Amino acid sequence: xxxxxxxxxxxxxxxxxxxxxxxxxxxxxxxxxxxxxxxxxxxxxxxxxxxxxxxxxxxxxxxxxxxxxxxxxxxxxxxxxxxxxxxxxxxxxxxxxxxxxxxxxxxxxxxxxxxxxxxxxxxxxxxxxxxxxxxxxxxxxxxxxxxxxxxxxxxxxxxxxxxxxxxxxxxxxxxxxxxxxxxxxxxxxxxxxxxxxxxxxxxxxxxxxxxxxxxxxxxxxxxxxxxxxxxxxxxxxxxxxxxxxxxxxxxxxxxxxxxxxxxxxxxxxxxxxxxxxxxxxxxxxxxxxxxxxxxxxxxxxxxxxxxxxxxxxxxxxxxxxxxxxxxxxxxxxxxxxxxxxxxxxxxxxxxxxxxxxxxxxxxxxxxxxxxxxxxxxxxxxxxxxxxxxxxxxxxxxxxxxxxxxxxxxxxxxxxxxxxxxx
Numbered sequence: 001x002x003x004x005x006x007x008x009x010x011x012x013x014x015x016x017x018x019x020x021x022x023x024x025x026x027x028x029x030x031x032x033x034x035x036x037x038x039x040x041x042x043x044x045x046x047x048x049x050x051x052x053x054x055x056x057x058x059x060x061x062x063x064x065x066x067x068x069x070x071x072x073x074x075x076x077x078x079x080x081x082x083x084x085x086x087x088x089x090x091x092x093x094x095x096x097x098x099x100x101x102x103x104x105x106x107x108x109x110x111x112x113x114x115x116x117x118x119x120x121x122x123x124x125x126x127x128x129x130x131x132x133x134x135x136x137x138x139x140x141x142x143x144x145x146x147x148x149x150x151x152x153x154x155x156x157x158x159x160x161x162x163x164x165x166x167x168x169x170x171x172x173x174x175x176x177x178x179x180x181x182x183x184x185x186x187x188x189x190x191x192x193x194x195x196x197x198x199x200x201x202x203x204x205x206x207x208x209x210x211x212x213x214x215x216x217x218x219x220x221x222x223x224x225x226x227x228x229x230x231x232x233x234x235x236x237x238x239x240x241x242x243x244x245x246x247x248x249x250x251x252x253x254x255x256x257x258x259x260x261x262x263x264x265x266x267x268x269x270x271x272x273x274x275x276x277x278x279x280x281x282x283x284x285x286x287x288x289x290x291x292x293x294x295x296x297x298x299x300x301x302x303x304x305x306x307x308x309x310x311x312x313x314x315x316x317x318x319x320x321x322x323x324x325x326x327x328x329x330x331x332x333x334x335x336x337x338x339x340x341x342x343x344x345x346x347x348x349x350x351x352x353x354x355x356x357x358x359x360x361x362x363x364x365x366x367x368x369x370x371x372x373x374x375x376x377x378x379x380x381x382x383x384x385x386x387x388x389x390x391x392x393x394x395x396x397x398x399x400x401x402x403x404x405x406x407x408x409x410x411x412x413x414x415x416x417x418x419x420x421x422x
Contacts (some may be wrong), residue, residue: 003354003421006336011418014335018414022368025408030369032405037188037347039256042316046309047258053298054291066290073278076293079264085303087221087252088234089268095277097288101253101265105215106144108249108267111280112178112213113148118246118272120211122180124361131215132170132180134162136350136378136389138188141181141217145380152380153177157187160192164201175208179215185232186220189350189378189391191343193230203238203247214239214248220346221252222310225318230344236270245270254296256347257310264293320394320402324349327406337417340392349392350378357416358387364412370405 036203059065060078074080075096084091084119113125131145133152144153145334153170156163171177182202184194194202202214217233224230239247246269252261300306325342328351332338341350353361358375365372373391376382392409394402 001336001339001352001354005149006354006417006421008421009403010335011335011414011421015418018411018418020366021407021411022415025272025368025370025411026369030038030404030408032369032397032401032408034393034397034402034405034409035371036396037256037393039260039313040316040396040398043256043313043395044259044298046312047299048348050258050295052061053295058294060294060297061228064290065295069286073282073287074274075264075288076290076297078297080266082297082300082303082306083266084268086306087218087250087266087268088232089236089250089266093236093268093271093274095267095274095281096293097264097265097281098292099253099255099259099261099265101217101219101251101255101267102140102144104251104265104267105141105217105249106148107147107281107284108213108215108277108390109144109150109179111277112211114282115276117211117213117335118270118276120209129179130164130174130177132167132177133332133380134181134187135380136189136391137181138183138217139377139382141183141215142380145181150179154380155180157190157192159192161187164198164205168201170206171207171209171212173208177207178211179213181215181217183217183219184235185218185230186223186346187341188219188346189341189348191341191348191350193232193344196233199233199235199238200242203235203240203244203378204242212247216248216250218250218252219256222306223313223347224258224310224345225314225321226344228344230242236268240270246273249273253351257294257306257313258299262292264288268271305408317395319396319399321349323399323402324392324394324406327403327410331410332413334342335414335417338413347393347395349394351390351392353388353390353413354417354420355386355388357395357413357420358384358390360416360419361390361412364415365408370408371415372409 080094130151177396235248253265339352376384
């Protein structure tokens with residue numbers, strides 16, 4: 001964005017209209033929230049039949065009584081067969097667990113401090129540990145790192161994924177760089193999908209650490225908004241082809257597919273990494289919730305059942321993303337005071353503003369009853385050096401509320417920009 005190219009006369013005229021609109025918002029008593037990427041009630045309703053999907057005495061096809069302790073250690077085979085093609089992991093290298101993939105990520109980072117990873121000489125405990133953090137990125141990845149004492153190093157995001165020249169230099173020059181956070185498909189919040197070249201370079205790059213791990217959080221693998229879904233290259237294949245088979249940990253879940261607190265999560269990796277994970281996890285818990293896993297099997301039936309289910313999700317949320325796009329195009333586009341993404345999937349839109357205005361926009365919106373994700377949340381330690389990025393999460397509210405919230409947001413952007421540029 002070229003701030004010097006902004007038409008100040010047009011901005012001044014828009015500001016006059018924005019002040020009038022803002023006064024109306026102050027009097028309206030609004031209470032709107034577009035802070036987090038939650039499914040709407042209408043989306044959750046799609047999975048209600050899953051709650052009655054099991055019959056008394058229901059067992060798996062192989063005769064497993066899911067009510068009891070017992071095999072299989074990786075989770076139900078039938079469930080892993082359904083999701084393996086969707087998350088790009090062979091069935092025998094995919095582990096199914098309980099509802100939160102974030103819990104699996106936290107677990108893997110924490111376990112690495114006590115147990116050496118395959119290919120590594122020592123556990124991480126007692127040494128400096130750093131993770132690369134592509135930004136704008138996912139705030140909960142950053143929170144896991146801070147909680148466990150991992151230093152975050154910001155890496156710029158591009159349309160093709162993280163800036164690989166920066167990544168390659170950092171991992172090659174510092175053996176304390178042990179990992180990297182990635183949301184490779186419909187990234188949070190930009191919506192970018194990593195290019196084939198980016199995936200290849202991640203798999204092949206030289207790392208100073210012998211136990212470097214890519215945390216491949218494929219959270220939006222099936223969350224398409226269009227009939228032309230983005231294609232993501234196979235990270236496990238790329239790593240293996242480059243002679244680094246143990247490099248990637250793959251994570252996914254059904255948290256935004258079925259029920260946010262009642263889904264299933266997945267961990268996938270090389271055979272050596274899976275063995276390492278299961279050995280640690282067996283000590284933590286005897287087994288996952290197989291009753292819930294079987295509910296998912298009965299509900300979906302097969303991989304095509306998941307894909308059909310996700311088309312229903314898209315029908316509900318795609319109009320909300322269109323409302324976001326329309327508001328930004330109409331209210332901010334002619335002024336040249338912002339740039340934004342137009343994702344093909346995922347749960348967010350990333351909005352870049354004139355530097356120095358993001359916090360003020362959040363403040364102005366809050367004052368009239370509209371909650372936005374805090375400015376800086378998409379950067380490590382909550383520190384956006386430009387104070388320019390905001391994450392828009394339109395999925396939860398009804399469409400009419402999204403439209404109203406966006407009118408408030410664009411009004412606040414105009415007011416904050418005029419204040420900053422004077």
